Amino acid sequence: MNVQSYLIQETVNGILTEISDFQEGEMLVLKDNTLAKKLKVSRTTIRTAITELETKGIVEINGSHKQVLRSPNSSDYFDTSNSVSSKEEIIEKYFLDLINRGKLLPGDKFSELELAKSSGCNTITVREFLIKFSRFGLIEKSPRAKWQMVKFDEKFALELVEFRRILEMNSITQLLAVPEGDAVWSELSELLDKHLAVLEDVENRYTELSELDRKFHFIVQRASDNRFFMQFFDVVSLICHYHYQWNKGDELERNKVALEEHVEIITQLLAHNTSGVIIAMETHLNTAKKTLLRSAHGLE
């Protein structure tokens, strides 16, 4: 039997969940229109999924009449945890992994075909992904030439840091204006606890900074409530993360400092101490700048 597509599998699982409380002897009829609305897919998809359920013996189809025969058990569900919804996800994962493992360094060249072969996608999927990804300013190409990782020099680093400084300073001011009862304050105090927990055992847990850093800056940027700011959150976040990869040398010490700086900012935020927040943030961004510059120089 041929393997169904991800969407069909997910839809089958969705229908199974819908009918999971079916009782023996009950009269349960499936309407594709209703299911389509509920699962937010087209009726065509629902019908393919119901046909699949018929072969599983869970549903009986009699013309337009689709009746549930038995309640589903766990083996009826498709395991979609390991599948990917599309080729695009495959190449995205594959490419980001290359970056994160330092297989693609600034100045490196690579071709679409090469990526397509090694990732198991076709060239068009790869190409479209690269076009989309080029928005981050990390890769570029000229017509009929190979793609190239952007050379990461001091100027690039300084521009990035300056841009980030302006966006974050603005957002954090907005954040300070958020009223007391808002959910963001409990989010922040939770985040503070997590930071403290990691700091307690920093020798073993210092690598968790990466995730906390992303979360922290996400909360800050989100306060701007501005889609253009958020667009750039992704860009800056990715690029910074990318370049932190290579200074493994003093990673423990560096991460410890960053964690402590986060703690200071969040504490000042929770105390609603405007000038304290600004100063702490300024310090943090300056440290980040130094780190980034060092990583830029390390590559020359």
Added chain:
Amino acid sequence: MNVQSYLIQETVNGILTEISDFQEGEMLVLKDNTLAKKLKVSRTTIRTAITELETKGIVEINGSHKQVLRSPNSSDYFDTSNSVSSKEEIIEKYFLDLINRGKLLPGDKFSELELAKSSGCNTITVREFLIKFSRFGLIEKSPRAKWQMVKFDEKFALELVEFRRILEMNSITQLLAVPEGDAVWSELSELLDKHLAVLEDVENRYTELSELDRKFHFIVQRASDNRFFMQFFDVVSLICHYHYQWNKGDELERNKVALEEHVEIITQLLAHNTSGVIIAMETHLNTAKKTLLRSAHGLE
């Protein structure tokens, strides 16, 4: 005879220019290696172009020996002024034209195939262009659904204006710090003259604002000397331009005000009056905000 591609035509023209000072009886031999370096194309391209020159009777090919026979006349050159270098340029022109003529309004849907047919490109070219263009935040799509012009509501407008305000305020501060002798100051005073000229005959020339506006804000943003800022100059510029299209009602009055505001900013800039610049810029951005908001409301 089949029409050569744009690149070949341009290369032929390039070689013709190279040998344009050929004298009767002179011994002029073409080396593809040298030409390739000079014209910045590959040797493959040079060889195709030289073959073309042989059929035109300008060059004689004897194995590896390529000798110029006569000096080229103007009819030997290809007219590439009307051709486009690639399909991508076609679709880009076509799509921007649709936008500018108000054929694509917020909320409108359109399909790749539709665009491909009407523009004469294939779907892949269209698709890749749309992916690239979606970076501007003006169009979006969900999987297997049509593309859609983003609904332009008040929130969108406010976010855009706020983002612009932060970027431009920062850039103009940088601009003020540029030393006296820099070329930017003469650029600005030229731009001031152009503004004044248009204002002299504003009833007939008010449509020239669009170009002056782009130039002015470009000079301001460029002062940031930051690629991330510049990326967004394009985005903001396009979106604003797009949305100004529809309030044709008070266009004369509106453009006149904008021109006068530009004059004020540039004057203050040339006088190096920091606070004056800030105030004038603030006023200008507020006017732009009002205009944009009115255009957002007009669409509801």
Added chain:
DNA sequence: TTTTTTATTTTTATATATAATAATCATTTT
């Protein structure tokens, strides 16, 4: 030895075809 050329291989750009999914419209059922 260095440069140039020929021949070959890679790579991107473009075109076309098929499959999967969504949307539509006329008809039937409720």
Added chain:
DNA sequence: AAAATGATTATTATATATAAAAATAAAAAA
């Protein structure tokens, strides 16, 4: 009349093929 369905059409996603251009490597010439 409203909702649901079947049949059809439209559209995107994916795959494959061909052409144009660039890059490379080995051979030839300077």
